[in-house]
Amino acid sequence: MAAAEGAQARAGSTTTVVAGASVGTVFEWYDFYLYGSLAGFITQHFFSGVNETTGYIFALLAFAAGFAVRPFGAIVFGRLGDLWGRKNTFLVTMLLMGLSTFVVGLLPSYESIGVAAPILLITLRLVQGLALGGEYGGAATYVAEHAPPGKRGLYTSWIQTTATAGLFLSLIVILLVRTNIGEDAFKAWGWRIPFLVSILLLGVSLWIRLRLNESPVFQQMVDEGKTSKKPLAESFGQWGNLKLVILALLGLTAGQAVVWYTGQFYALFFLEKMLKVDGALTNTLVAVALLLGTPFFIVFGWLSDRIGRKPVILAGCVLAALTYFPIFKALTSAANPQLAAAVASAPVIVRADPADCSLQFDPVGKTAFVTSCDVAKSALANAGVSYENSAAQAGEAAVVRIGAVEVASFDGRGLPKAEFDLRKKAWVEALGRELKAAGYPPKADPALVDKPMVVALLWLLVIYVTMVYGPIAAALVEMFPARIRYTSMSLPYHLGNGWLGGFLPTTAFAMVAATGDIYYGLWYPIVVAAFTAVVGLLFVREMKGNAIEA
Structure with missing residues (x-):
């Protein structure tokens, strides 16, 4: 009986340990999804009074700031850990995270305090x-x-x-608030409530x-x-430990990060x-796939205890690199079969003329796309139509070929803005008619979306996520000596997930914009995942079973 009581005590203690470590990372994702779901309301209240360029820059900074500074937080708090x-x-890290999320709900809008509002938001x-x-390094450790x-x-x-x-x-939380107070009230002030509610989660977590x-x-x-007196110097100033940090980044977390962000965010x-x-249907399909795939984090974490961390993580990277193109092309056929048929037919x-073509990526909305090439490509980009490029002779006006039909573009250089706008509007309408005649839909028909197939493909992407992410915490903990573990593991994790992963959607979108090929952005995660698989296979030794005591 005493043995049974001891087992129960250990189980209770284990449950408390896991729950206590996990609540902080729940905060991370709660806040991340709040910002994503409520981005329109945040932009409206915090960036409404500045000019278009400044407002867009602030919006980008508000989103990117959290990713950009993570490696610096890893150094600061890793050392303290x-x-x-x-x-x-x-x-400390959870208190800072929780209070930052809560205070967003209290921030005055731009109308109240001017440019200080977006500055305060970015500061938070x-x-x-x-x-x-x-946070993550501490929880995992x-x-x-x-x-x-x-x-x-x-x-x-x-x-x-x-x-x-x-x-x-x-x-x-968002659904409950919107349902109970109504859409008008939610738009005016109710969007703040999900941020304010986070104080309850913070209280329970603390x-x-x-x-x-x-x-x-x-x-x-x-x-x-x-204990280490100088964890930064030991982690990064001694080659033996610095080498492990580099291998952890290049041979584990780089591939893990791009597979994770591709499966959970770029797919959306x-x-x-x-x-x-x-958008609502997309969020629902992704949520269902996540719900079905989440138990496999536990499955692959358990499996890594049996066969090792490397085989599971690197297999996920290899599978992703080999199958991303067919999976995303299958997504096109399942989610928008009209588009897939049009592209094929x-x-x-x-x-x-390549000299007349600019990069179709304008983050501040001020580039004037007036050459015949730019007029054509910007119209296709706005319509969401993938295209291939063919070089014409120097000085030749651009032509858009849709199957066997050709639509000649026009050069807007030198035209007054009003005249250019009128000609472009007429030309875009003519292009739209030809695209429609060729079967290109303006948007996906919800009735034609093969929802079970889309969920199945998204679930497969999530499975890759669980393979690379389920064992990663144990792998990183086992790589480094206990005296500098918090510092050493946090930096490669957040370099991978904060930079390589966090900026993946933006980078992939820029690659798509540069080429016109909706699948071209996949080369980014494919190359990184394949590189990690090679480095991990050749240079990272198996971590399972390493002694982690001091």
Whole structure:
């Protein structure tokens, strides 16, 4: 009976450890999805009074700030985690994250305080990004250092499920608020409530984390006087440890990050922006796939305890690199069959002088696309139509070929703006008629979307995510010595996920805009994932079973 009581105590303690470490990462995803879901309301209230260019720049900065500063947060809080302890540091990071999310709901709008409003918003995003840089490393380290031998992959994989938890929590809160107060009130002030509600999550999270004890591994180092006095110098100033940091980035987290962001975020962007699927339907399909795929974080974490971290992570990278093109092309056929049929029967080709063609990517909305090539390509980009490029002779006007039909573009250089706008409007309408006649739909027909097939393909992308992400925490923890573990593992994780992964949608979209090929952006995650698979296979040794004690 005493043995049974002891087992129950250990189980309860384990549950508390995993829950306490995971609640902070739920915050991360709750806030991330709030910003995504409520971006229109945030832009309206914080960027409404500045000129178009400045407003767009601020909007981009507000989104990117959290990703950009994560590696710096990893250095700051990673160092503190190796000096102060795991528990104390991730109490601080969670408090900063939670308060930043809460305060967004209190910020005055641009109409009230002017340009200070977007500046304060970006500042909060910076604070949160810094805190996030220390949150994941602390949570992963804390759980792994409590886990019994042979179960680190299983225990730490629970942290990875928090992305789905954060998504559904944000959607539920938004839905409840909108339903209860009405759309007009939600647009005016109700959008703030989901941010304010986060204070309740913060309170519960702090209560759980305050009940936790310090990591036994760190406490042992303190008792034996083995803690690092200069974790930054040891992590990055000594070649033996710096080499591990580089290998962790290039041979593990780089591929893990691009597979993760492709499967969970770029797929959503691809459906909505490239295939013109209704936004609400897109979110629903992605949410269902995430819900079905989330248990596999646990499955692959457990599997990595049996066969090793490398085989699971690198297999996910290889499968992604080999199958992304066929999966995304199958998504096109399933989500917008009219578009797929049109592309097959009447492919679009732009024949133009390359010297007249600009990059069709204008983040501040001020580039004047007036050459015949730019007029043609900007119209096709706005219509969401993929095209191929063909070089014409120098000085020759651009021509858009749709199957066997050709539509000649015009050169707007030198035309007064009013006249150019009228000619372009007429030309775009003529192009639209030809595209429609060739079967190109203005948007995906919801009735024709093969929803089970789309969910199945999205689920497969999520499975790749679970393969690379489920074991990653255990793999990183086992790579580094206990005295500098928090510092050393946090930096490669956030360089991979904050920069290589966080900026993947923007980078891939720029690649699509540059070529006109809706699939061209996939080369970015494919090349990175393949590179990681090679580096990981050749240079990263298996971590499973490494002693992680001081």
